[in-house]
Amino acid sequence: MSAVTIEWIIVVTKINLAICWKLWLYYVQKNKIILLISVILEVTIYNQADNQQVILFLMSYNQIKKIPPDLGNYIAGFSDGEGSFIVSLRKRPDYRNTWKVSASFSISQKDRVILSKIKNTLKCGTLRERQDGVVYYEVTNITALHDIIIPFFQKFRFLSAKKKKEFRIFSQIVDRMHRNEHVTAQGLRTIIQLREHLNEGRGRKRKYTEKNVYQGRTSETTRKTRSKS
Numbered sequence: 001m002s003a004v005t006i007e008w009i010i011v012v013t014k015i016n017l018a019i020c021w022k023l024w025l026y027y028v029q030k031n032k033i034i035l036l037i038s039v040i041l042e043v044t045i046y047n048q049a050d051n052q053q054v055i056l057f058l059m060s061y062n063q064i065k066k067i068p069p070d071l072g073n074y075i076a077g078f079s080d081g082e083g084s085f086i087v088s089l090r091k092r093p094d095y096r097n098t099w100k101v102s103a104s105f106s107i108s109q110k111d112r113v114i115l116s117k118i119k120n121t122l123k124c125g126t127l128r129e130r131q132d133g134v135v136y137y138e139v140t141n142i143t144a145l146h147d148i149i150i151p152f153f154q155k156f157r158f159l160s161a162k163k164k165k166e167f168r169i170f171s172q173i174v175d176r177m178h179r180n181e182h183v184t185a186q187g188l189r190t191i192i193q194l195r196e197h198l199n200e201g202r203g204r205k206r207k208y209t210e211k212n213v214y215q216g217r218t219s220e221t222t223r224k225t226r227s228k229s
Contacts, residue, residue: 079158
C-alpha cells in the first residue's frame with residue numbers, strides 16, 4: 001500500500017469587512033480538496049457551488065504563495081510606478097441600470113519582456129500592443145482581479161501613499177462586483193461613488209462621472225415631485 005501525503009490548510013477570511021472570521025479546515029489528497037469542517041461558532045454545511053469557490057480561492061492562494069519574494073517585490077515596485085487601477089463606465093441601454101461598470105488592472109511599457117514575465121508569474125491577463133510600440137498588460141476578468149491581483153498586492157505591498165489609496169478603493173469596488181452588487185441600483189451607485197475617489201488629481205480624464213449618471217434622473221424625479229404638488 002503506497003503512502004499518502006496529507007496536507008492541512010487553514011484559511012481565514014474576513015466577511016463583509018466586519019470582525020467576523022471563518023475557519024476552514026481542508027484535507028488535500030491527490031489534488032482533490034474535500035471540505036471537512038467550517039466553524040463560525042457553529043458547523044455550517046456548504047453546497048457544491050460554495051466548495052468550488054473555495055477550491056478556486058485555494059488554488060490562487062497557493063499560486064501566490066509560490067512566487068519568490070524578490071520577484072513579487074519587484075512586480076509590486078514596478079506596478080507602483082507604472083500600474084493603473086481603472087474602473088470605467090459605459091452607457092448600455094440594454095442593461096437594467098443602463099450602465100456597464102468594468103474594472104481592470106493594467107501596466108503599459110515598451111519593454112514586452114518585462115510584461116510577459118509579469119503575466120507568466122501571475123498567470124492571468126492579456127498582452128496587447130499599440131501601433132506606436134507601447135505594450136499593455138491588462139487584467140479585466142473580475143474573478144482574476146478578486147482571486148489573484150488583489151491577494152498578490154496584499155502580500156507584496158505598495159510603498160507610495162497614492163498607490164496604496166488607489167488599491168484600497170479598487171479592492172472595495174472589485175469585492176462588490178465579485179458579489180454582483182453592481183447589477184443592483186444601490187450597489188451600482190455605491191461603486192460609482194467609490195470610483196469618484198479613484199485616481200484623483202490632475203490628468204484624470206473620464207467620459208462619464210457620477211453627475212452624468214444621476215443628474216438626469218435627479219432632474220426627472222424633481223419634475224415629477226413638483227407636478228404632484
